[in-house]
Amino acid sequence: MSEGIVDRIFTGGGGEAYGEAQDLLLKYGNRHGLIAGATGTGKTVTLQILAEGFSNAGVPVFLSDVKGDLSGLAKSGSAEGKLHGAFTSRAETIGLDLVYDRFPVTFWDLFGEQGHPIRTTVAEMGPLLLSRLLGLSEAQEGVINVAFRVSDEQGLPLLDLKDLQALLVWCGEHADELTLRYGNMSKSSIGAIQRDLLVLENQGGANLFGEPALELSDMMRTDVDGRGRINILAADTLMSAPGLYATFLLWLLSELFEELPEIGNPDKPKLVFFFDEAHLLFDDAPKALVDKVEQVARLIRSKGVGVYFVTQNPDDIPEDILGQLGNRVQHALRAFTARDQKALVRAAETYRPNPRFDIEEAIKQVGTGEAVTSFLQAKGVPGISERTLIRPPSSQLGPITPEERAEVITSSPIAGKYETILDRESAYEILLKRANAATEEAEAAERAEEEAERKLEAEKAAQKAQKAEETQRAKLEREFAKARRYDGKNYERSTSSRRASKSNSIGETVTKMVIQELKGTTGKRIVRGILGGIFKAR
Numbered sequence: 001m002s003e004g005i006v007d008r009i010f011t012g013g014g015g016e017a018y019g020e021a022q023d024l025l026l027k028y029g030n031r032h033g034l035i036a037g038a039t040g041t042g043k044t045v046t047l048q049i050l051a052e053g054f055s056n057a058g059v060p061v062f063l064s065d066v067k068g069d070l071s072g073l074a075k076s077g078s079a080e081g082k083l084h085g086a087f088t089s090r091a092e093t094i095g096l097d098l099v100y101d102r103f104p105v106t107f108w109d110l111f112g113e114q115g116h117p118i119r120t121t122v123a124e125m126g127p128l129l130l131s132r133l134l135g136l137s138e139a140q141e142g143v144i145n146v147a148f149r150v151s152d153e154q155g156l157p158l159l160d161l162k163d164l165q166a167l168l169v170w171c172g173e174h175a176d177e178l179t180l181r182y183g184n185m186s187k188s189s190i191g192a193i194q195r196d197l198l199v200l201e202n203q204g205g206a207n208l209f210g211e212p213a214l215e216l217s218d219m220m221r222t223d224v225d226g227r228g229r230i231n232i233l234a235a236d237t238l239m240s241a242p243g244l245y246a247t248f249l250l251w252l253l254s255e256l257f258e259e260l261p262e263i264g265n266p267d268k269p270k271l272v273f274f275f276d277e278a279h280l281l282f283d284d285a286p287k288a289l290v291d292k293v294e295q296v297a298r299l300i301r302s303k304g305v306g307v308y309f310v311t312q313n314p315d316d317i318p319e320d321i322l323g324q325l326g327n328r329v330q331h332a333l334r335a336f337t338a339r340d341q342k343a344l345v346r347a348a349e350t351y352r353p354n355p356r357f358d359i360e361e362a363i364k365q366v367g368t369g370e371a372v373t374s375f376l377q378a379k380g381v382p383g384i385s386e387r388t389l390i391r392p393p394s395s396q397l398g399p400i401t402p403e404e405r406a407e408v409i410t411s412s413p414i415a416g417k418y419e420t421i422l423d424r425e426s427a428y429e430i431l432l433k434r435a436n437a438a439t440e441e442a443e444a445a446e447r448a449e450e451e452a453e454r455k456l457e458a459e460k461a462a463q464k465a466q467k468a469e470e471t472q473r474a475k476l477e478r479e480f481a482k483a484r485r486y487d488g489k490n491y492e493r494s495t496s497s498r499r500a501s502k503s504n505s506i507g508e509t510v511t512k513m514v515i516q517e518l519k520g521t522t523g524k525r526i527v528r529g530i531l532g533g534i535f536k537a538r
Contacts, residue, residue, distance in 0.1 A: 007267070009053030011046075011329070011373065013094030014386030016356075021095070022388045024050070024327055026057055026268040028376040030306040032297060032324055035274075036314050036347070037331025042369045043310055044069055046329050047274055048393045050308070051230050054272045055103050060220045060228040063274035064235040064249065072396035073230050074105035074408050087392035090369070094389055101394040104223035106231045107409050110207050110248065114234035115409060117418045119210045122158035123151070125251055132289050133205070133247040134196040143189045146182045147171055156427035160210040163427035165197055170431055203241040208248060211422040216259055218414050220271050239277070246280040250293065253307065257296045260303040270304035278309035279316035294320050314350065315343040322350065326376040329390075332366045351385040362387050 008023035024033075035050075037043050048070060051061045065071060077100035078084070091098035107115030122130065127148045131141040147167050151158050158164055171178055172190045179185045200206070221229045238245045253273060260270065275281065282290060297307055309317055309325065313333065317325070328351070335344045348360040351374050362372050366387060373388040400408075409415065 006057060009050065009057065010096065010391060011049065011053070011375075012371075012388040012390040013096075014373065014388040018094050018389040020386070022373050022375065022386055024053070024375045025377070026059070027265070028326060028380060029054065029059070029272060030266065030269040030301040030304055031326035031376055031380065032301065032306055033308040033327035033329070034314060034317070034322070034325040035308060035310045035329045035331075036312065036333075037371065038312055038334045040368065041331035041366075042371070042390060043331055045369065045393060045397070046331070046371065046390055047276070047308075047310055048073060048395065048397075049391055050272075051274070052103060052394055054269070055228045055230050057268055058222055058226050058228050059269050059272055060222065060231065061272050061274070062219055062231040062233070062252070064233040064238075064245070064276045066235045066239055066276050068234075068236050068399045069397075070232055071105075071107070071399045071405060072393075073103045073232065074107075075396040075400050075404060076100045076102040077392075077394055077396050081397070083392075083397060090389060090392055094391060096391050098392060099394060103395055104227055104229045105408055106219075106221075106229050106412055106414065107234065107405060108231060109234040110238055110244075111204055111234075112207065112419070113237075114405060115232070116412065116414060117207070117421075118214050118233070119208060119418070120213050120251060120255075121211065122160065122164050122209050123148075124213060124255070125209070125247075126254075128288065128292065129247055129251050129254070132250075132285070133243055134193065134200060135243065136193065136196065137189075139184075139186075140189050140193050142183065143168075143171070143185055143193060146178060146185055149182065150178070151427060156430055157425075159424070159426040160428075161197060161201055161206045165194060166428040166431045168194060168197075200244070203244060204237075205241065205244050208244065211424065212418055214418075216255060218417070221413065235276070242277075242280045242283075245277070246283075249275055250281060250289075253296050253300065254292070256305050257300045257303065260300075260305065262302050263304045264302060266304045269306045272306045272308065274308045274310060276310040278311040279313075282316065282318060290318055290321075294318070294324075297321050297324050313343050314347045326380065326382060328372075328374045329388075330363055330372040331370075332368075333363050335364060352382045354385045357387065359385055 007027065008025050009029075011022050011024055012018070014020045014022045035043050035046050044067065047063060051063060051070075051073060054061050063070060077087075079100070081087075087098060090096075108118045109115035110118055125133070127141065127144045131144050134140075136144065147164065148158070150156070150171060151167060156163070156167055158167065168190050171185065172187050175185050175187055175190070219229075219231045223229060235245060238248075253275075256271065256273070263270070281293065285293075300307065308327075309321075311317065314322060314330070330347060330351070333340065333344050333347060335341045344360060344363060348363060351359050351372065353359065359372060362385075366372060369390050371388055371390060372385055374385045375383045377383045
């Protein structure tokens with residue numbers, strides 16, 4: 001079977017001797033699909049050959065590389081490969097002219113280590129998906145919705161995690177007034193959300209939010225030869241945070257749904273999206289989220305996007321969504337438990353019967369690289385189920401080396417576009433400016449108040465000094481009025497009066513003593529004469 005047919009993808013050979021071509025018609029490629037099967041049954045190879053087929057048809061592809069094996073799409077397979085003999089034999093069996101080839105690949109990585117950084121903003125993620133990402137309760141989800149409303153009303157762009165953290169702090173400080181307007185907004189709920197944001201940040205979730213944000217057009221490119229580029233998200237490290245992984249892919253689907261125009265029923269999809277480990281999307285998911293996935297799956301096909309869920313068991317997919325998956329590749333299921341038996345029965349019931357074999361038994365018996373397939377036929381009718389031998393890939397089976405990956409990243413048409421983080425003014429910076437302005441205003445008011453207090457104290461001191469001076473002046477005037485004068489310590493009588501009194505008393509004492517000694521009239525006259533002269537001279 002040649003790969004020259006441009007309206008279909010050859011997936012393998014079915015029928016009695018695997019000689020009947022099993023094709024996925026491109027016009028129904030946007031009707032979604034399912035790749036299921038136990039670990040080690042060949043799901044990754046099926047994903048790889050479908051990605052190659054869509055790329056050859058000019059359809060861009062997005063897929064997540066959980067184990068690191070799909071990086072081999074960037075390198076051609078080789079006749080020196082250890083599986084070349086097995087691949088050649090299988091190609092002859094199913095009628096394939098096997099030609100090895102490489103494909104145009106763009107590597108992406110949330111952590112920016114194994115590919116171009118891939119980001120979105122908190123605002124673009126939205127409150128519903130963000131609440132799912134954080135695992136919030138209903139009350140906490142209400143707080144997130146209020147925060148987004150405040151962001152819109154007050155012009156506070158939410159770009160990265162620190163923007164949301166700063167806005168939640170502001171909401172906590174104004175919780176009373178926000179509660180009156182939007183309903184109860186407790187500080188305990190805000191604190192719980194802040195803790196969840198810290199956990200997300202520690203898991204590397206901060207790398208998901210920021211700018212420059214992903215432009216969907218960069219994922220929908222075709223190469224110079226018209227082949228669709230295969231976008232590979234490095235998910236081996238990301239899988240350590242399964243909630244972050246599932247929420248990011250669901251966000252990407254939602255963005256495609258919201259931004260792409262309606263195109264009806266195209267001849268081929270505009271983009272094909274493979275969701276590996278799809279059960280992570282639905283584990284413990286609230287009904288609102290499951291409803292959103294169902295809505296996206298139902299409506300996004302009219303925008304030319306095909307979604308293919310890859311999981312171990314079809315039972316992992318909610319029934320309403322499973323019913324929309326028209327193209328199916330079912331690898332082997334292991335029915336060891338009662339639950340596995342029920343899941344096997346349900347899986348078999350979703351396939352169109354084939355009179356040649358029992359589908360339930362076939363699903364248990366198919367070997368590695370073999371599957372029960374059913375693709376949509378004319379008018380969108382499910383094709384009859386077939387046991388299909390899956391074709392070998394044209395690209396390398398298994399990962400490329402880190403050096404080869406680095407070379408692909410460097411030569412990418414978007415190299416350098418997302419590597420440098422842009423941190424423009426947003427909620428964090430605006431609220432910080434407001435806080436700084438409020439602090440400066442408060443400090444200025446405090447300084448003005450202190451200056452006013454100093455002036456008041458100075459006026460009081462001046463008034464007190466003036467009053468004391470007036471009191472002192474009045475006191476001096478009273479003292480002087482009493483013939484006293486101030487000697488610095490106390491008030492005393494005039495010193496001239498004291499000296500006169502003192503001199504008189506001394507003179508009298510001396511006179512008495514001399515008169516006592518000089519007995520006689522002549523002596524008395526002499527003494528009196530001398531003393532009289534002295535006093536007269538004075």
